[in-house]
Amino acid sequence: MKEKYPQSSTVFASNTSPFQSRHSVKLNFRNFFLGLAYILLFTFLVLSIFLWVSHPQKNKAPSILLDRASLEHLTEYIVHSDLSFPSQKNCTYYTCFDVYKCSHIHSGRIGVYVYPLVEYVDKDKVPLTKKITLEFHNMLKAVTNSVYFTPDPDEACLFIPTIDLLNQNRIHPKDVGKALASLPYWNEGRNHLIFNILPGSMPEYHPFLEVDIGYAMATSGGFSSLTYRSGFDVSIPVFSPLAADLKGQNTGDRRWLVISSQPNIHEDFREIISEMASEHPRFLVLNGCTSNPLDIKIRCRDKEMYRFPEILLNGTFCLMVRGVRLGQPTLMESLAAGCIPVIVSDSYVLPYVEVIDWKRAVLQLYQGDLSKVMDVLSCVSSDRISEMRRMGNWIYTRYFSSIERITLTTLRIVNDRVFPHAGRSYSDWNDPPPDRRPLTSNTFALPIGPPRSQGFTAVVLTYDRLESLFHVLERISTAPSLAKIVIVWNNQLKDPPSILSWPRLPKPLQIVRTKRNQLSNRFYPFPEIETEAILAMDDDIIMLTTDELEFGFEVWRQFPDRIVGFPSRTHVWDGRSHGWKYESEWTNNVSMVLTGAAFYHRVYNYYYSSAMPGDIKNWVDDHMNCEDIAMNFLVANLTGKAPIKVAPRKKFKCPECVNADLFSVDLSDMAAHMTERSECINRFARIYGRLPLRSVEFRADPVLFKDNLPDAFKKFKDIGSL
Incomplete structure (x- = not known):
């Protein structure tokens, strides 16, 4: 008996095959989805038109026009109310400024809305305000051309009225108070900035603008310490x-x-x-x-x-x-x-x-x-x-x-209050750049923190003091951050000792022989120097400890654009000679760190060798002196910054010293040597056209230095003494 298959519920016409039926079903589904898509598209268009009609434009306020034609034919704005909002003398940024209006649309930047220019009149068409002055016109133009300006009041968190209040002598305070109160976004003055330069009028000349401005901020060129609301108002200069x-x-x-x-x-x-x-x-x-x-x-x-x-x-x-x-x-x-x-x-x-x-x-x-x-x-x-x-x-x-700079500086200050995380630092506001441009056309930029993994290359200048040189090598080779030692052999009359004579060191050592005995050879950009950090060393600095070297390198990593080192000097003005004097006595100031033991960035070797101003490099090589002063001049001129003295050590004595200045030994030609160093400073200053050296009154010590704590708590234990 044959098994019967279950019958399908679909009934086909006698003249239709099953294949043709399935094809018809597919067409029906396609038509269904196409129709649904058309319906959704039509619905979207209808809703868009409805929303556009309901909100004809996002910018509900007319944009400001500052051309001559618009200034001569201002629209009248009738002030119907006689109310005004008294000035709040105790306002602070936290009590009278609504920071929540500062939208996230402009991340880190306030939006500033400028009211349209109109002529404010009372109910009898009597003008309440005067025509704007050229200075106020330039202020408004500076705002509207700035990155802070927005034509949409909904995006703004700072509002600037277009009523000229720069000089109180030109206005009627009561009338202006009424005009301000009638502004559509006034809100009792919150988040408004009123520009004024000359407050007060005869006979008292009070040091504040005698206008009812409610909770608004004010600028003025005549604030007193009693009327200035610190952190809220902005004191500006009296423009001349x-x-x-x-x-x-x-x-x-x-x-x-x-x-x-x-x-x-x-x-x-x-x-x-x-x-x-x-x-x-x-x-x-x-x-x-x-x-x-x-x-x-x-x-x-x-x-x-x-x-x-x-x-x-x-x-x-x-x-x-x-x-x-x-x-x-x-x-x-x-x-x-x-x-x-x-x-x-x-x-x-x-x-x-x-x-x-x-x-x-x-x-x-x-x-x-x-x-x-x-x-x-x-x-x-x-x-x-x-x-x-x-x-x-x-x-x-x-x-x-200019008026434009005064205006933009004011807006930057307000912006920094609202977004302090993106604000300018003390240095940004107060440190002028160097007088001269960098000595090359390329932008001078260094990384904020060079990688620790690179370490530093010790570049040791030597002539023939082998015993002290070997002591120096043994001392610096114990520094964990040392990557390589490069010996600059500056003696053309004598070969360096054989490799078997050198001490066994845990770090690589390379010897570079120079063609001439010149002090500037120590600052040549040798290809053997592969790290960003260079430790310049003389061959008789045998007293520095491992901790001093490591700490000096850590300080340099935080200030890679500066010379960071140990022997420090300063310059003073000599009233008798009417010139600069090189000073090696212990004072409260540091303006130079000598490169007998100092860290610096290798980029300065390129500047020293190829872009040193005037004949400084040749003069140094001819006189065999002052190469360290020349490097300090170069770095200070490029960066506008002072060097950093590290750790308390001031005496750098050794058995074979001949550099009377650096090692404070009692030599008969000490006075002549100091005189020559002073001449270097004055000569270099004439070539630069100024004295670029910067003085500071601090040095860098480890955080726990001299703290009464066990050495186990201190990272740098052996920092040394004077």
């Missing part, structure tokens, strides 16, 4: 358009020690200043000229007329005393002229005080000490004058030289 007339710097001797050029000084201060000027012939006091009192580009002393501000180029110090307002354009003009400001104003808050270290550029005295100003200034060294002048001119150029 005359400063731009000062082209170049007078780097030579200046005729006047002190210049007082402020007009309208308070009578009490003027009497003291006039008395000092009568006693000191290098004190120049200038006033407005009675013959032409409206000409701001001239100043007079009695009947003598001087061009202003060009006269400031001939002054070493410029006096700035308190006037009717705390802030004065004298500060900006003095910095531009390289005339060091001497500020005599007890409560004046200097511009950008939260980021700029003003001690490096200006001198400040109490008002009660005004009569002592000449005694104070006569004690300032020429070295400090040069550095303060350079620092002041750099501050002016970078932060003050």
Whole structure:
């Protein structure tokens, strides 16, 4: 009996094959999915059109226009309310600024919205504000051209009204308060920034803007320590358009020690200043000229007329005393002229005080000490004058030289408050780059931390002191981070000893023979040097311990762009010879680390050998001296940084020393040797056009150095003594 197969539930027509039926089913499924796709696409389009109609544009506010046509035909904005929000004098960044409005859309950068330019009028069409000045126009333009600007208020966390409040004398405070309160995103002033330069008005001239700004931040050029809300407001300079007339710097001797050029000084201060000027012939006091009192580009002393501000180029110090307002354009003009400001104003808050270290550029005295100003200034060294002048001119150029720079600096400060993790460091704000560009066109860059695995190469310069050389090799070969030793054999009259005569060392040793006996050979970029770190050694430094070498290498790894080493020296100004003096006595300053025992990056060998300015390299080789000073000049000029002295050791004595300076031995030609080293500094400074050496007052010691702890807790136990 045959088995019956189960019958399918599908019934086929007599004239249709099973294959044709399956093909029809596939077509039906395809049509179904195509229809579903069309329906979904249609639904998506309908929803998109609906959302676009409901929200016609993302930027609900009109964008700002700063062209001439838009400024001449402003739209009227009627202020209906008479309400305003009083200024909150106790505001801080944490209580009055809503940081949560700073969206993550611009990571690490605030969004700044600028209100449209309109003409604010009351219900009777009477203007409440004045037309904007050129300075305020340039401020707004700087903001809208900056990376912070956004035309969308929903993306902004800082709002800038387009009401010109730079000079309080031009406004009616009550009317402006009403106009501010009517702004659509005002929110009682939160997250708003009000730009002002000259606060106060006659007769009191209060050191704050007398306008109701609610919880808004304010800038001002005349804050006092009582009205400045630290960390919230931003103190800015009083802008002087005359400063731009000062082209170049007078780097030579200046005729006047002190210049007082402020007009309208308070009578009490003027009497003291006039008395000092009568006693000191290098004190120049200038006033407005009675013959032409409206000409701001001239100043007079009695009947003598001087061009202003060009006269400031001939002054070493410029006096700035308190006037009717705390802030004065004298500060900006003095910095531009390289005339060091001497500020005599007890409560004046200097511009950008939260980021700029003003001690490096200006001198400040109490008002009660005004009569002592000449005694104070006569004690300032020429070295400090040069550095303060350079620092002041750099501050002016970078932060003050235009309205645009003042505006952008203000925004950077606010941005750093909101995003402190991405903010600038003290060095970013206050350390000017070297005066000269790097000696090659390539960008000078070193890694933040060279790899420890490479270790360092010890490059030992030697001539014929074999006994001390072998002691040095045995000593440094115990350092775990030592990768290789390269001997620079500088004696062309004598061959190096045979390989059997050398001590057995745990590290590779290579000998490089030079063609001439020149000190610069130690800084040649030999191909045998394969590590980034070089330990330059003389052949008689036999006293350094393994821990000292290892610690010195660790310090260099953290500061690979500096010379890091052990013997330190400094330079001082010699008033008798009117030149620089090389100093080997123990002082509180270090400006050079000698390369008889020092770490540095191998890239400096290339600079020394092929890009040393002038004839310094040839002069060093001809005189067989000062190659270490030349290397310190080179590194300081390239980086603008001082070397780092490591560990307390100051004495480097050995049995066979001949370098009187480095090893502090009692030789009869010590004075002549020191004189020659001083001549090197002065010669190199003339070639560079300046003295690039930087002084510091610290050295690097291990963290637990001299701590009363067992040696087992200390990583570097044998750091040595003096």
